[in-house]
Amino acid sequence: MSEYGYIPEAPEQSFGNNKGIFTPKDIYDLTRADKYTNYGQLELIETQTVSNVATVDFTTLGTYNVHFMTFNDIHSATNNVLTNVRFYENEVLETGAVYQYAYQYGNVAGSFGESRSTSNTRIYTLMNLGNATNETANGYTYFYNLTDSSKYSFLTFHSMTINATPNGNMNFGSAVLPQASTVTGIQVLMQSGNITSGTISLYGIKEYS
Amino acid sequence: MTITVSSAVASVTLTGIDSDDVYMLAVSNCIPVTNGQNGELRVTKSGTAQSDANYDFAFKGLRTDTTFSNLASVGSSKWTYPIGWSTSNTSAEAGVSGNAIIYLYNFNSSSEYSFITVETATKYSGGTLAPTGGALHKVASASDGVHFQWSSGNIDVGAVFTLYRVV
Numbered sequence: 001m002s003e004y005g006y007i008p009e010a011p012e013q014s015f016g017n018n019k020g021i022f023t024p025k026d027i028y029d030l031t032r033a034d035k036y037t038n039y040g041q042l043e044l045i046e047t048q049t050v051s052n053v054a055t056v057d058f059t060t061l062g063t064y065n066v067h068f069m070t071f072n073d074i075h076s077a078t079n080n081v082l083t084n085v086r087f088y089e090n091e092v093l094e095t096g097a098v099y100q101y102a103y104q105y106g107n108v109a110g111s112f113g114e115s116r117s118t119s120n121t122r123i124y125t126l127m128n129l130g131n132a133t134n135e136t137a138n139g140y141t142y143f144y145n146l147t148d149s150s151k152y153s154f155l156t157f158h159s160m161t162i163n164a165t166p167n168g169n170m171n172f173g174s175a176v177l178p179q180a181s182t183v184t185g186i187q188v189l190m191q192s193g194n195i196t197s198g199t200i201s202l203y204g205i206k207e208y209s
Numbered sequence: 210m211t212i213t214v215s216s217a218v219a220s221v222t223l224t225g226i227d228s229d230d231v232y233m234l235a236v237s238n239c240i241p242v243t244n245g246q247n248g249e250l251r252v253t254k255s256g257t258a259q260s261d262a263n264y265d266f267a268f269k270g271l272r273t274d275t276t277f278s279n280l281a282s283v284g285s286s287k288w289t290y291p292i293g294w295s296t297s298n299t300s301a302e303a304g305v306s307g308n309a310i311i312y313l314y315n316f317n318s319s320s321e322y323s324f325i326t327v328e329t330a331t332k333y334s335g336g337t338l339a340p341t342g343g344a345l346h347k348v349a350s351a352s353d354g355v356h357f358q359w360s361s362g363n364i365d366v367g368a369v370f371t372l373y374r375v376v
Contacts, residue, residue, distance in 0.1 A: 044376065070231045070375060073315050106342055108265040110281040134349060138314035138324045140231070158326045160314070160343025167283075168265045170326070170343030199229070201375075 041206040042068065050198045052077070059088065059185040064204030067143040069186070071159070071200055074137040076129050078193030080164040083126035083137050087146070087153060087177055088185030094177065099123045103173020107163070115171075123175040124191070125157040130164035131196070137161040146183035153177045211371040217242055217363040223372045224256050224354030231375040232313040234355060236292050238369055239307040240299055243362030245333065248293030248307060251356045252316070252323050252346045258356035259346070260286050266344035268327065270294065274336030288325070290340040292357060295333040299365065307331040312375075316352040323352040 004010035004020025011019050013035045022030070030036035045067075048056050061067065074083060087094050097119040105127055106112035115124065126137040139159025145151035158172040177183070188200055212221050226232055239248070251258045264285040270278030280290055293307035309329040315321040323346040330339050346352065357370070 042375070070312075072229070072231050073318065073321060104269050104341075106267040106269055106279060106281060108267045108281050108283050108345075110267075110279060112267075112269060112279045112281075134320075134322055134347075136315065136321060136324075138231075139326060140312055158312075158328070158341075158343075160324045160326050160345060162322070162345070168267060168343065168345045170267045172269075172326075172328075172341055201231075203375075 043204045043206050045202045045204055047199060047201040050195050050200065052194050052196055054189060054194050056188040056195065056200055057185055058202045061146055061184065061186070062204045063147055065145065065148070065207060066205040067146060068203040068205060069141045069143070069200065071126055071137060071139050072198060074126065074129065074198035075196040076131050076190050076193060077196050078190060079131045080128050081191035081193065082124045082128045084122040084189050084191055085125050085141065085155070086122045086187050087183045088187065089179065089181040089183055091184050093187060095121055097121050098179060099175060099177055101173060101175035103157070103171045105169060105171040107167045107169035109167050122189070123155065126159035127161040127169045127171045128163050129161040130166050132166065135162040135164070135166055143186070149182040150180050152180060153183050211369065214364050214366055214368040217365055219363055220356055220358040221364060221368070221370050222253060222256070222258065222354060222356045223370055224253055225372065226313065226316045226353045228374065229317050232316065233373045233375055234309070234311040234313065235371045235373065236309045236311070236369070237306065238367045239292050240305060240365040240368065241293065241296055241359040241362055242298060242365050243359065244298040244301045245295050246293060246359040246361055247289050247295065248291050249358050249360055250288040250291045252352035253354040253356050254350065254352050256353065259348070261348065262286055263347040264288050264344065265347060266290070266342070268340040268342035271339035271341055272336055280340055288344045290329065291325070291327045292329055293331050293359065294329065294338045294340050296331045297333050301334060302332065305332045313355070319351045320349050322347050322349060
């Protein structure tokens with residue numbers, strides 16, 4: 001009986017070193033064992049479809065060094081507010097004025113500027129949005145070192161929204177929670193009021209050694 | 210899908226957006242045949258590039274040669290600056306190219322506008338240019354792809370456009 005096309009036995013399979021002929025079941029089994037070569041994998045952890053809530057928590061982070069979060073079609077109950085992020089450290093929500101962020105913003109009418117803080121109670125990520133029809137927020141965030149207890153937790157973000165004017169406005173920037181801790185969860189919330197609707201997805205970026 | 214330009218063409222169209230997922234367009238080695246061109250991006254609906262006056266954009270023009278620029282417009286017939294900004298051709302500067310990562314949001318929605326975020330890295334004779342920001346097409350109907358061209362002239366051989374669905 002052949003194994004991966006070899007008779008009687010195939011070479012040992014490992015990531016970056018696959019030899020033989022593979023059935024779909026072989027690929028499935030080897031992938032589950034982290035022995036099949038698939039470069040650059042974005043692994044979906046969780047998608048949450050939001051409906052009229054104050055906060056959205058992602059409490060399963062896995063062991064990734066880099067996480068990726070997408071925000072699609074976010075609507076706000078309150079007018080002209082930013083979408084925020086804060087972290088759970090060892091299951092305890094950090095609400096202190098300890099977050100730092102800096103971003104560049106600009107709107108389609110030509111008004112541009114900078115926003116920064118070294119001591120905020122949350123990280124402003126997506127730009128402000130209105131609460132009328134079609135006024136939505138969209139964007140992505142990369143998170144770094146969340147699960148490393150010896151490192152600060154960093155993020156970069158980029159968004160495009162429609163504010164209350166209504167004008168399209170964008171921002172891009174980065175932020176940090178300058179505390180060497182294990183982040184065990186990510187909370188998404190509006191600057192005030194509820195998130196009316198939207199889809200938020202969290203991914204881990206798989207790495208191999 | 211991936212489109213690799215094998216002979217100079219006027220434009221490239223990528224379609225196939227048919228779900229509510231976020232999509233990502235990766236562009237590399239995009240060079241104008243004619244020197245000093247801006248990139249022009251449009252949405253497609255039913256595969257056809259839309260040229261109405263409903264394109265708004267806001268990009269911070271990061272650059273190595275002088276103070277950053279503000280690039281913004283309301284009611285344009287296209288998104289200008291994604292992928293290229295005064296981009297040189299290879300006759301002017303060998304090794305030059307336009308490159309970008311563009312995320313697409315709400316394209317498949319029949320009731321929302323189509324949004325993009327853009328990171329571009331390109332070059333002209335004076336230095337490196339990086340228009341970064343976002344844009345929207347203010348028509349509440351589904352878009353199924355994007356169409357790219359340079360402001361004048363063809364896209365040179367070697368450009369690679371890949372559209373991904375983020376799942």
